Amino acid sequence: MSLKLKALLKSPWVFHLSTGSCNNCDIETLDCLTPRFDIERFGMLLVGSIKHADVLLVSGSCNRMSVERLKVLWDQVPKPCLVVAIGTCTGSRGLFIDSYNCPVPLDKIIPVDVYIPGCPPKPEAIIAGAVKLIQKVGGTL
């Protein structure tokens, strides 16, 4: 494994994107930062600008308006960049599959590396998902 990749896996800065979610996944993601879970232990930081991000955490069921923005943002993000889909909505669109405003699933818009199912996934599940992501990219899974 190259040094570049090693460093990336030890310091994934995440940018959080909601594409029309019910907020629960977003709140549980934020929860990962707080004292009980504290993902800064693993070098993860939540950043404000997409330009600083290494990992995109996407939640929500991809509605028509946010999908357009999602495509623009995906072009802007500096590569290499990993994508984590949080919640059932991003995986299968769950309840919202027949909604007139949610035409396409997330993995048809941008490539997804890891899915974390759950409605909402618990913070422990999100951390476990992040670990899986690191293992997968690092080639140990």
Added chain:
Amino acid sequence: MGKTIIPIGPYHPLQEEPEFFTLTVEGETVVDIDMRMGYNHRGIEKLSEGMVFENSTFVVERICGICSTSHPYAYTRAVEDVFPMEVSMRAKYIRTIIAEGERIHSHLLWLGLAGHFLGYNTVYMWAWKLREEILDVMEILSGNRNNYAMFKPGGVRRDIRAEDIPICLKKIDSIVPTLIMLKKAVLDDPVLHARLKGVGVLSYQDAIDFSALGPTSRASGVARDVRKDSPYGAYQEMDWNMIVTQNGDVFDKAVVRILETVESINITKYCLENLPDGEIDANIKDVPVGEGIGHIEAPRGETFHYVKSDGTNRPVRHKVRAPTFMNLPTYKATIVGQTISDATIILAAIDPCYCCTERVAVKDDRGRMLYNGQDLVRLSREKTEKMRQRMGGK
């Protein structure tokens, strides 16, 4: 000085959810604002076609994660307004416990995020640390950290076990000292005073004109609380205070929320200690034709549900109005003339919740789409269709 356009969003660290605001600024002063909604609009209506009254609670729960009690509560009250049924006292107490638990966690969440927006991350971490304890209580009571799935028309889905109550009370008691310390630290901080007082004032008249709700209106001196005005649940059984302040600025909105958290803790404790015995569920007998309205006080203000029934086991129409829908337009009234630095905290002070605002959860039984691929659902639907045709076909 020339005018510049400053975008906030759609993806901005200020907000967990996407929303697009365009601020027109002169130097640092905001002169105009435009809001574009729609980044969170999921159109729940068309996909929930064909849901029976009982199942709809799960859909409305997913309108918003933070208000995942308020919407089912308002919805069940609306259904109970259509159906003639009596909810037992025990069910009412359990509902009140869950609703107040949600208010505590929602207000703590707000406090933390407000601190974060001001760059005061210590408040953010402390408030969310306290919030974890409440989420633990909710997990003990309902099995879930969020999306509690406790409500159903006629009662509640799960009972509270007697042996859980002392554990919950202990957990709730354990956060009180820290909460009081945090309250002092926030309300007595001179830098916070300098930063928040007199900022983003919503006048009394504006609060009336915009029909502002919840803490947003109560901070402006409009004493408006569904729990007092139109009592429901177990709120009549105990003494508690409606927190009203007069200034309408960001600081007052924070004061209202923090003091309300303390009130909510007392209500929850009272309910847990005095939980009456009895059934938790009432059965629905027959479905009358008619319409019903249910409204309750969510953490952000009044949540309003309207249900129309045509005698079948599904609603014809179900309209949802979340509090942010009424509160968010007040942003325009409060922000003009303020600086960009204040714009974010003024917006945060409303405690906006876009997923609620853009829900439009309208159910409708005449569509052709199925809710879920499961064959069971389809079969029962076809059966109902046949029955309906037999009954004269609508």
Added chain:
Amino acid sequence: MTRDEVLQDLRERFGEDILEFTDKSPTRVYIEIKPESIVRMGTYIFRNLGARFNIASGTDMPPVIEILYHFIIEDLNLLVSLRVKLDRENPEIASLAKEIEAFNWIEREISELLGVTFTGHPDPRRLLLADNWPESVYPLRQDYVEWDETADRTRGV
């Protein structure tokens, strides 16, 4: 004013505008009125009776579109709902938003989702739907059909 006085007052003042008066329960009253009287009656209830505007809800019930304006008089715990029925082919009603700010967004929402025109609305832009959403397709109408051919409804995972 007591509950009875309020209702009596409404009956007297707007006798000609009221089509049907349903006194459903101690806290709920439904009043069906003529569409053209909505501005007068809405403003009266909001301004003079000190009511709060809850929300308006529109339903497509062929051959009419029904709009309910819900007001609550908080001191009396009384919910007054004004019902208007509009022609489905050409639904049009006067806007209340220019009088009272609270009506602004809900009228925008109803007009884009149900296709009701609110005449005199100060800001008749889209509120919720995307910019590429086609004109005169209203998702909340009963006869809505999927228009987007690229939409993927396979269940996937």
Added chain:
Amino acid sequence: MTFIYLVVFGFAATAVLGLITSWIDRKVTARVQYRVGPPFLQPFIDLVKLLGKETVIPSGASRGVFLSAPLLGLTGVIVVSTILWVNQFFAEGFAGDWIVIIYLLAIPSLSLIIAGFASGNPLASLGASREMKLVIAYELPFILALLVPVISANSIRISGILEAQTTGIFAGSISGILAIIVAILCVQAKLAFVPFDIPEAETEIVEGPLVEYSGPGLAIFKLMKNMLFFVLPFFLIILFFGGLRLDGINLLWTILEYVGIVAIITVIRNTNPRVRIDQAVRFFWGPMTLIAAVAVILALNGL
């Protein structure tokens, strides 16, 4: 010889110590917030990672300026730290090196301003204009506060200031204490930490000037900030605490002084909300300038 000083001390040593400082800062922050905090090597890993990322140049930006701005800032810090190191351990500086340092310390801020305007992003240029206002606000009290040791030592050379403190450090006098208070608050603003992180307010203007930077550009800016986080406390120690002393028990004192200053900065940053730019300007031009002026007057009277 100059080149070795520049590379070994000005850059390498300062960078390593700066990254360690930033780890201390993050760790203390985490402890204040009941968290565990990042591992020791985290700042180094972050840096390596950022260097390996792609650089995205925004379409509205002026390419050359956008890419050279971080280098300009880094150069400024390297030169400052070289002067400090050389004065501390190797040779006498030149006459008036104090003035040169004050000027060079403005370069990182300048580079941020340039970066902000070159990005062609409204948030970045807003951040740049805030940075500009902030610089104007804190420069006056900062210079006044740093004038106190110059007056007390009666020398405008760093080596002279160090020499004058062999008998007793300036932090022991009333004027010294007042000046340190002002200087630390100005350092807070220079480093753009809460409550004066107005130019980079993450939740308002998305890190301001840095919003469009990615990859190596961002890495250099972060490195610059971390080095500054070492250089500024170092400078204060030289001016008020008699410099770094590496002999025997004094080594412990030096570390304590250094970590103490860093901890004070971190604690201030974690117990305050961000202020508005107009409040910051009023704060620095009002009470801070006043206190600094009093300190100067006291120092002139030998207190």
